[in-house]
Amino acid sequence: MAKILSGKEVAAAIAAQTRRKADAMKDSGHPPLLRIIRVGEKKSDLSYERGVRKRAEACGVDLSVDVLPEDVSDADIKEAIGKANLDDAVHGILLLLPLPRHLNEKEIINCIAPEKDLDGATDISMLGVYKGTNEGFAPCTPEAVVRILDYYGIDLSGKDVVIVGRSLVVGKPLAQMLMARNATVTTCHTKTKDLPEKTKRADILISAAGHIGTIKAEHVREGQIVIDVGINFDESGKMTGDVDFEDVSNIVSAITPVPGGVGSVTNAVLLAHICEGRVQ
Ligand code: NAP
Numbered sequence: 451m452a453k454i455l456s457g458k459e460v461a462a463a464i465a466a467q468t469r470r471k472a473d474a475m476k477d478s479g480h481p482p483l484l485r486i487i488r489v490g491e492k493k494s495d496l497s498y499e500r501g502v503r504k505r506a507e508a509c510g511v512d513l514s515v516d517v518l519p520e521d522v523s524d525a526d527i528k529e530a531i532g533k534a535n536l537d538d539a540v541h542g543i544l545l546l547l548p549l550p551r552h553l554n555e556k557e558i559i560n561c562i563a564p565e566k567d568l569d570g571a572t573d574i575s576m577l578g579v580y581k582g583t584n585e586g587f588a589p590c591t592p593e594a595v596v597r598i599l600d601y602y603g604i605d606l607s608g609k610d611v612v613i614v615g616r617s618l619v620v621g622k623p624l625a626q627m628l629m630a631r632n633a634t635v636t637t638c639h640t641k642t643k644d645l646p647e648k649t650k651r652a653d654i655l656i657s658a659a660g661h662i663g664t665i666k667a668e669h670v671r672e673g674q675i676v677i678d679v680g681i682n683f684d685e686s687g688k689m690t691g692d693v694d695f696e697d698v699s700n701i702v703s704a705i706t707p708v709p710g711g712v713g714s715v716t717n718a719v720l721l722a723h724i725c726e727g728r729v730q
Pocket of ligand 1: 618
């Protein structure tokens with residue numbers, strides 16, 4: 451049976467560090483403040499916001515929510531972002547996405563000041579990841595993967611890493627971040643030929659495909675580390691990753707579970723960005 455790389459454990463360590471930094475910021479008269487900007491009362495937004503609030507409270511990060519009407523104009527939402535950008539008391543901005551369809555989401559996201567762009571959503575933050583500069587933040591999910599590997603002392607230098615998935619939020623930035631750690635990265639997608647041949651070559655295999663059963667026993671070999679980024683729901687509504695956990699965990703050396711893996715760390719990274727800054 452593979453060693454379980456517990457995201458919950460990593461998240462708890464990050465949250466404890468965030469708490470210490472938040473307390474120090476409070477002591478120096480600058481309590482960390484997260485500004486959520488939400489349009490309307492969408493159930494999924496409210497549920498996500500409740501989760502962030504709970505974790506922020508646990509980390510000692512204050513939270514304020516700017517709620518805009520469902521029919522808000524581009525100009526008004528840009529104004530709300532502009533105010534948060536200029537407000538020295540606000541340390542980070544989280545714009546709840548997706549925005550209603552009448553809004554120009556891409557343009558609005560790019561109004562967030564990169565230094566307050568906690569989820570690395572702006573073009574400048576992405577450029578920072580690609581150029582290896584410290585502008586903005588890395589997107590939280592790829593950073594969560596890197597933090598899990600760091601926490602468990604898994605050295606990336608010279609390692610062969612295979613990522614399944616090439617999206618802008620996970621696969622592509624993650625490939626850049628791992629290359630910056632001197633890994634040799636192969637990125638696979640739906641047009642990749644002979645996926646098992648590619649995935650078996652990896653020292654570290656990361657799946658961010660978004661489909662149950664993308665990685666099965668035939669895709670892995672002994673000695674590998676498997677990180678499952680996928681969050682999927684089976685027909686009974688149970689959360690599950692991309693990796694066929696039961697079969698794969700009997701073959702490889704180490705594996706992240708779902709739930710309790712990358713997802714837990716992603717949320718912790720968001721709050722850490724307020725107090726800690728970038729990972730690389
Ligand atoms: P996405 O935009 O749909 O991208 C999926 C990528 O996987 C695409 O590049 C696609 O290839 C590739 N792919 C899909 N099926 C494949 C297959 N059978 N073989 C090879 N490649 C395949 O998804 P995403 O936004 O990156 O999210 C990926 C997964 O991560 C989802 O389950 C999502 O819920 C989860 N996620 C988790 C967290 C977290 O905190 N843990 C955060 C964000 C996302 P093509 O480019 O060829 O279409």
